[in-house]
Amino acid sequence: MARPRDKRADGTGPPVRSNAAARHTSGHSVGPARHLGAVRRTPVWLKATTIVISVLLVGVVAFGAYWFIRLQGNISTQALGAGNARTEAAPDDATGRMQILILGSDTRDGKNAQYGGAADSTGYGHSDVMMLMDISADNKRVNVISFPRDLLVDIPKCKDPKTNQEYPAQTGVMINAAMSEAGIGCAVDTVNRLTGLEIDHFMMADFNAVKELSNAVGGVDVCVSDAIYDPDSGLRLAKGTSTVQGEQALSFVRTRHAFGDGGDLGRIKAQQSFLSSLTRKIKNDGTFSNPARMLGIADAITKNLTIDDGLASVPTLLTVGGRLKNIDVGKVAFVATPTEPAVSDSNRLQLAEPAASQLFAAMRKDVDLTDPNATPTASAGATAGAPASAEPTASQAAAASAYNKALQPVTVANGSGDPARANELLAALNAGGFTQTGQLNARAMATTAVYYGANFADVAADVAALLGIPASQVLPAAGVAGVQVYVGSDYTGGAQQSDAPVALPKDIVNQTAGDAVCQQANPALITR
Structure with a gap:
């Protein structure tokens, strides 16, 4: 059958419909027959929902990537050791017994320049604070052992991992100088030798970390027996409980003269009290279940933190942090290493025996210092560091x-x-x-x-x-x-x-994180 010709001279008229299509319509303007199928359109609400979900997913991924990159980029690292042999494999981040050496650096460069000149800290700097945090394998308790900066110890031979320069062993040196020449790894090796343990990780924070962390949590409550003013650190507190943050928080943990008899042991107890109060606040405020607050704290910490390579990833840090969230504050024990005035220098300290060796032996056996008669964790033998026995391998x-x-x-x-x-x-x-x-x-x-x-x-x-x-x-x-x-x-x-x-002195635990302790003010600095 011949098709009708287009009536338009220029050939631009409407397309010619087949007779089959024409038979099912009543006019040329009706369009295609209904039973040939209508063009389906996506509902507007579904399009809008899809767009919103896509935007949210992209936002969440971008937000997560931003914070991961930011936190990871904040982290600085150093080697865990300084050339001394290790005998243990790295522990399981989630379930292995873990010892972390926590250091406070007195370095005065960069953001810390306001606290003194370069002459105040040489090389890698000195450890203004030194604490060993020991997390049990069952994640039910933590021991935190403080070492006075004036403690005289023997430092092993250490090698600077950056320069490969070796430094000879030293005898009768203040423990806070252990990292000044060969880096943080030398401080780790020194504490390993002192305690018979084998430390798994370290974290070193500078002055600015205390300020930013205390700001991130909205301040930390501290208590003193009397109103005090320490002109050296700038600490000024009224009698009773005060909330400190920023510069005042740093002054509280740095002051060497405000508490006790003005010596290092009073300073240690104040630092332990500060950390106890910080622990209680973080747990009571539900910080661990508040992502926004946790990110703020993580940002404040990582910007001012140096850690070992084995700990230097955001997922690992989150895993270790997650281990601490459910621990009873009454099972976080703060202990000061037993010391006495040194025979060689009455202005320095030496280990008090037999109490110090008893403490280190209890730590190697994974003893719960808040309950020394309790049965040690089953996995302690595999992860507790050097054996208590004197029998050589x-x-x-x-x-x-x-x-x-x-x-x-x-x-x-x-x-x-x-x-x-x-x-x-x-x-x-x-x-x-x-x-x-x-x-x-x-x-x-x-x-x-x-x-x-x-x-x-x-x-x-x-x-x-x-x-x-x-x-x-x-x-x-x-x-x-x-x-x-x-x-x-x-x-x-x-x-x-x-x-x-192993016997332990009855007063070996200064306090637990569940104790709110008021610091005894140094009589020489009490104000009226």
């Missing part, structure tokens, strides 16, 4: 050279209450070949222990075996030269004793 035994018993310094401190006991032990030591012996005056003690200094672990093990003292009661002690037998009232002679738990 196979590799150490193979590397150790034989020694001459007659040249090894061994002293006896008689705390048994029996004046004849020291002579019995000295006679047994001499008969066993240890002839370079001496005797010390000692306080009464319930539990016998053998303490040893650096490089005397094998000698101490032999002395303990000779006297019938269990290996679990042989402990490293940084303040001991050679080997010291501290005999207690439990000593019954050469027979092997029961494997008694």
Whole structure:
């Protein structure tokens, strides 16, 4: 059938419809037949909803990416160690027992320049604050051990990871100088040697961190027994409870003279009280469940934080932070390392024995310091660091050279209450070949222990075996030269004793995070 021709001369007329289509319409203007299918349109509401959801998704992704990049970019890193050997693998971030060394740097560069000139801190700076945070594997308790900056310790040989320069070992040096030459890793190695633990991570914050963190949480409540003013730090507080933030918060944790007798121990207790109050505020305010507040705190912290490479990712930091959110504040124990005035310098401190070695032994055994008689965590043995036993490992035994018993310094401190006991032990030591012996005056003690200094672990093990003292009661002690037998009232002679738990001073815990403690003001700085 021939198609009709277009009636327009220029060929622009309407298209010619087929006869089949025409049969189903009543006129040329009606359009296609209904049963051939109408063009479907997307409802306006569905289009709008799709656009809104897409925008929200893009916004959420962009917001998350922004904060991830920002927080990750805030972080600075340094090496965990300074060339000293490690024996443990990294713990599980979520469930492994974890020790983190927390340092406050006194560096005066950049944002911290207002607190002094470059001459006030050299090299990597000094650690203005040093605390060891020990998180249990079951995430139910935390021990926080403070080390006074004036504590004299032995610093091992350290290597600067940036320059590869090696620095020789030092004896009788203030612990806050451990990182000044070879970096933070040297401070980590020093605390490892001091405690017999193997620290997993570190976090170092500068002065500005305290200011920004206290601002981010809206201030921290602190308490003092009397109104005080410290012109050196600028701290001025009324009697009773005050809320400090910014510069006042920094002054509170920095002041060296405002509390106690104006020494370092009063400062430590004030820092512990500040952290306890901060912990309570974060938990009571529901900060862990408030994303906006958590981001603000994370931003304030990471901008002023240096951490080791193993901790240097936002997901890892969030995992570690998540471990702390459900811990009972009564199970966060703050402890000061037992010290006494140093024999070599009365203005410095040395470890007080046997209390310091007892504390470190309890930490190695993963003891709950708020309840020393509780059963240690099941996984403690696998993650608690160096063993409490003085018995060397196979590799150490193979590397150790034989020694001459007659040249090894061994002293006896008689705390048994029996004046004849020291002579019995000295006679047994001499008969066993240890002839370079001496005797010390000692306080009464319930539990016998053998303490040893650096490089005397094998000698101490032999002395303990000779006297019938269990290996679990042989402990490293940084303040001991050679080997010291501290005999207690439990000593019954050469027979092997029961494997008694490590004794701890009753007042070893200064406070828990659940305690609101008022600091005793230094009488010299009280104002009226």
